[in-house]
Amino acid sequence: xxxxxxxxxxxxxxxxxxxxxxxxxxxxxxxxxxGPNGAGKTTLMRILVTLLEPTAGRISIxxxxxxREPHRVRQxxxxxxQEFGFYRRVTAREYLDFxxxxxxxxxxVRRRQVDELLDxxxxxxxxxxxxxxxxGGMKRRLGIxxxxxxxxxxxxxxxxxxxxxxxxxxxxxxxxxxxAGNRIILLSTHIVADVESACPSLAVIDGGRLRFVGSPxxxxxxxxxxxxxxxxxxxxxxxxxxRLRIVGAxxxxxxxxxxxxxxxxxxxxxRPLPPTLEDGYLALMEGIPA
Amino acid sequence: MRLEFSDVAAGYGAGPPVLTGMSFSLGPGLWLVTGPNGSGxxxxxxxxxxxxxxxxxxxRLGAVDAQADxxxxxxxxxxxxxxxxxLPETRAKAYLTYLAALKGVRxxxxxxxVAAVMDQVGLSDGAxxxxxxxxxxxxxxxxxxxxxxxxxxxDEPTQDxxxxxxxxxxMLLAELSADRIVLVATxxxxxxxxxxxxCLQITAGGVSWRGD
Numbered sequence: 344x345x346x347x348x349x350x351x352x353x354x355x356x357x358x359x360x361x362x363x364x365x366x367x368x369x370x371x372x373x374x375x376x377x378g379p380n381g382a383g384k385t386t387l388m389r390i391l392v393t394l395l396e397p398t399a400g401r402i403s404i405x406x407x408x409x410x411r412e413p414h415r416v417r418q419x420x421x422x423x424x425q426e427f428g429f430y431r432r433v434t435a436r437e438y439l440d441f442x443x444x445x446x447x448x449x450x451x452v453r454r455r456q457v458d459e460l461l462d463x464x465x466x467x468x469x470x471x472x473x474x475x476x477x478x479g480g481m482k483r484r485l486g487i488x489x490x491x492x493x494x495x496x497x498x499x500x501x502x503x504x505x506x507x508x509x510x511x512x513x514x515x516x517x518x519x520x521x522x523a524g525n526r527i528i529l530l531s532t533h534i535v536a537d538v539e540s541a542c543p544s545l546a547v548i549d550g551g552r553l554r555f556v557g558s559p560x561x562x563x564x565x566x567x568x569x570x571x572x573x574x575x576x577x578x579x580x581x582x583x584x585x586r587l588r589i590v591g592a593x594x595x596x597x598x599x600x601x602x603x604x605x606x607x608x609x610x611x612x613x614r615p616l617p618p619t620l621e622d623g624y625l626a627l628m629e630g631i632p633a
Numbered sequence: 634m635r636l637e638f639s640d641v642a643a644g645y646g647a648g649p650p651v652l653t654g655m656s657f658s659l660g661p662g663l664w665l666v667t668g669p670n671g672s673g674x675x676x677x678x679x680x681x682x683x684x685x686x687x688x689x690x691x692x693r694l695g696a697v698d699a700q701a702d703x704x705x706x707x708x709x710x711x712x713x714x715x716x717x718x719x720l721p722e723t724r725a726k727a728y729l730t731y732l733a734a735l736k737g738v739r740x741x742x743x744x745x746x747v748a749a750v751m752d753q754v755g756l757s758d759g760a761x762x763x764x765x766x767x768x769x770x771x772x773x774x775x776x777x778x779x780x781x782x783x784x785x786x787x788d789e790p791t792q793d794x795x796x797x798x799x800x801x802x803x804m805l806l807a808e809l810s811a812d813r814i815v816l817v818a819t820x821x822x823x824x825x826x827x828x829x830x831x832c833l834q835i836t837a838g839g840v841s842w843r844g845d
Binding site: 377378379380381382478479480505506507508509510511512533534535536577589590591592593594599602621624625628 | 667668669670671765766767768789792793794795796797798799800803804807808810811820821822823824827828829
């Protein structure tokens with residue numbers, strides 16, 4: 344089972360190209376999608392879930408032709424958008440029951456599935472409380488329960504951990520990892536650490552084009568030998584700053600401890616550091632040769 | 634100059650207390666406020682901003698008491714809240730110029746000051762409606778910097794930023810915190826901790842740990 348995109352292009356009215364001839368295969372399991380704001384990530388996800396039509400290209404999702412049979416795609420896909428609203432006074436159970444009805448689940452299946460999903464996302468105890476009083480993490484979990492109604496084989500989640508506290512984030516990440524066993528989960532995020540810990544493979548898109556596809560380790564290794572720790576007197580920092588590609592800084596007394604991304608040893612004084620996924624991503628986006 | 638919380642208790646309306654007996658004293662540097670959602674990070678920032686009067690205790694910046702002398706206190710303050718409030722349908726530069734006037738930046742300096750803060754946050758002028766959420770986040774930060782504050786309060790400034798924007802923010806915070814107090818409430822402490830002087834972790838309304 345996989346998602347295959349071939350030459351997918353989306354040009355919005357007004358001429359903005361959001362996706363530009365994108366070819367990508369997304370395998371089963373968790374797959375991360377990284378890229379700057381405006382890269383085309385949300386456009387790609389909206390096309391996959393049939394909310395938007397591409398201008399050109401071919402897409403198959405678990406063997407189904409996305410363009411010819413969108414109704415069949417909708418039967419196997421769940422979507423958690425970045426922003427979604429709830430009616431504040433509706434309880435979690437009522438909300439899921441309503442969403443299950445909208446998805447066409449028969450009443451007998453509906454009740455059982457709603458109970459199972461509330462349990463799965465750890466909201467059984469809060470099932471009969473109004474959603475208005477839920478924390479951000481609880482709302483996200485309810486959102487994922489909604490996306491899981493009908494037991495979809497493909498899950499598309501857009502920035503699901505934004506606004507969650509560290510503990511909620513880890514819990515949510517673990518939940519996604521659990522769900523990934525026999526599904527495709529496409530996770531779009533700005534939080535590099537989420538991709539690092541949860542996704543065996545990822546893609547980076549920028550300006551609607553594919554810039555990288557591979558494992559987090561492979562992306563991090565793009566910055567191998569290009570990450571340096573450099574200590575400078577604070578007095579020299581302002582003068583030297585424009586010459587350095589600094590990605591981290593810490594002031595300690597009268598000196599500045601810097602993390603620098605550079606193909607060459609900066610000022611001949613750097614001490615090499617092991618690259619992180621963020622370093623690899625930045626090296627890629629900055630066009631620093633691998 | 635130091636930010637001092639002495640035995641501060643705070644809450645909303647007749648509701649239960651969110652902060653109780655909170656005391657700390659911070660000098661210039663980058664300080665992170667962390668803790669689970671609902672623990673009181675935003676409430677702490679609102680008290681530090683003088684927006685939420687404490688039920689008990691005192692908030693002082695240097696010799697100025699936030700409640701006794703709110704105007705003098707705000708003179709030293711920059712605050713970027715978490716919610717991106719309805720920003721006006723205008724251009725960024727016009728909006729910041731208007732805010733600069735409200736913040737008392739003298740007419741002769743306004744243009745220069747607005748250009749300086751836009752440069753600091755890496756924002757070029759444009760219609761605010763057309764900005765991405767990351768750009769709006771930076772606009773709100775620029776607004777907080779207009780009066781060159783001694784105390785800068787940022788509530789979840791990393792939200793909506795892509796990884797490259799996050800690096801820019803990190804560098805900007807390192808620069809700003811050299812000679813002022815920067816207090817940042819965040820759910821992504823790892824993304825900013827490299828440059829931080831310390832961390833206030835709040836649980837159940839008190840400061841549970843502080844790493845210097």
